[in-house]
Amino acid sequence: MELAVAPFRLLFNHPFGTAHGLRDGTDSVFVRLKVDGACGYGEATLPPYIEYSQSAVIDELKAIELKSVFNLSQGSFLGGAVLDRLCPPTRTALTMAYIELICSVKELSINSYFQMDANGPRARAMVTLGHSDIDDIPLKLSELPQSEVLKVKLGAANDVAVMERVKLLDNRPLFLDANQGWRSLAEAEAAIHAAGPERVLGVEQPFPKDRWDLHKALKDRLGIPVYGDESIQGPADLERAPEAFDGVNLKLVKCGGLDIAVRMAVRARELGLKVMLGSMSESSLGSGAMFALADAADLLDLDGPWLIKNDPFEGLRMLNGLLERVDPSAPGFGIRLRPGHGLVFAPVGG
Structure with missing residues (x-):
């Protein structure tokens, strides 16, 4: 299983204002998990008020040993404790990519994966x-x-x-x-x-x-x-x-x-x-x-x-x-x- 990352900045059509302040875009880290031609993608979007950076997320991803966390053949999460030590944006992006990878390999819609009624x-x-x-x-x-x-x-x-x-x-x-x-x-x-x-x-x-x-x-x-x-x-x-x-x-x-x-x-x-x-x-x-x-x-x-x-x-x-x-x-x-x-x-x- 190959893990790859792509830092990116999403840009608003207009500067976007909330009570937190005004910004023209949002830093993000996109994640790709790939195995035998199948891919799953994940996203960690990092508005300034949550205090996590692209570099912090990428550093955590670099330290992950995938085989200790995921078992693709069973479609399961092995390393719950490892995942839960990650900051929320890193965990979000990585598990998002993994869930989509499972769906891609097994040809499942996401509604089927979660057993939700589309x-x-x-x-x-x-x-x-x-x-x-x-x-x-x-x-x-x-x-x-x-x-x-x-x-x-x-x-x-x-x-x-x-x-x-x-x-x-x-x-x-x-x-x-x-x-x-x-x-x-x-x-x-x-x-x-x-x-x-x-x-x-x-x-x-x-x-x-x-x-x-x-x-x-x-x-x-x-x-x-x-x-x-x-x-x-x-x-x-x-x-x-x-x-x-x-x-x-x-x-x-x-x-x-x-x-x-x-x-x-x-x-x-x-x-x-x-x-x-x-x-x-x-x-x-x-x-x-x-x-x-x-x-x-x-x-x-x-x-x-x-x-x-x-x-x-x-x-x-x-x-x-x-x-x-x-x-x-x-x-x-x-x-x-x-x-x-x-x-x-x-x-x-x-």
């Missing part, structure tokens, strides 16, 4: 309007595909004005994401009132991640679902989530991989939580991998392919407001390298 109830897909100057909103909205739900990044001084403008230009249900940007219930209530509470499907991580008290107060006060993102990193955080949140935003790079995300989605349902599948502006590869769990979700926030201009992969589309694979019967994630993708893979580790 024809089950459709989770509602959303696309994101990043932090915006008021005058830029019409252009940005015109460039987004017509999803069922519009997600709006908030947590800035112009939140009320943004929501008033969005309401005039777009009639979709709204999902508000403050990325920890609000400090009081009054700020949250002002933005929600400006959006129109009857149109708001949910509010994501309105307050700092350690302010569980404020999240609980908002949850109890307005009756609008409150979703945790930064407050809920992994399985341990999930256990106490119902006290302050109605739902959880699961992200691969945050929790450490598809296998962990599956377990968290199942446990979230057991706890009575809504499930949103999110991303950190991954390419079509990372978004397509997470889409495998759509049957377990209420909402899909997997819009990276529409926000970036140099996506090395393709295979997802938005059709009549629904997110779907172009070829749902293809092995693995149903995602393929785009012609002229620009990735340069170099072998590492062993």
Whole structure:
């Protein structure tokens, strides 16, 4: 089994703003596992606020002894302890590539691998309007595909004005994401009132991640679902989530991989939580991998392919407001390298 990596920078169509700051792109590390002509690909996307670098991820991958971790003939994970010592982005990319390699060798779709019903109830897909100057909103909205739900990044001084403008230009249900940007219930209530509470499907991580008290107060006060993102990193955080949140935003790079995300989605349902599948502006590869769990979700926030201009992969589309694979019967994630993708893979580790 050959492991190769390709560092890459994904570039946004427009500088993308959240309460974490403004950036023009996202550093990533793409991973390829190859054996006898079969390939599996993985992705670790590294926004600056998660504090992991391309070099750190590549160094961990170089140190991996693949035969001590994976058993391809059985399609199993051998080195659970080894995997769990990796940082979450490295673990995400490596296990993503391995799962797709298994599917490629065994000619399985990813839904078959996870025993998920590809024809089950459709989770509602959303696309994101990043932090915006008021005058830029019409252009940005015109460039987004017509999803069922519009997600709006908030947590800035112009939140009320943004929501008033969005309401005039777009009639979709709204999902508000403050990325920890609000400090009081009054700020949250002002933005929600400006959006129109009857149109708001949910509010994501309105307050700092350690302010569980404020999240609980908002949850109890307005009756609008409150979703945790930064407050809920992994399985341990999930256990106490119902006290302050109605739902959880699961992200691969945050929790450490598809296998962990599956377990968290199942446990979230057991706890009575809504499930949103999110991303950190991954390419079509990372978004397509997470889409495998759509049957377990209420909402899909997997819009990276529409926000970036140099996506090395393709295979997802938005059709009549629904997110779907172009070829749902293809092995693995149903995602393929785009012609002229620009990735340069170099072998590492062993």
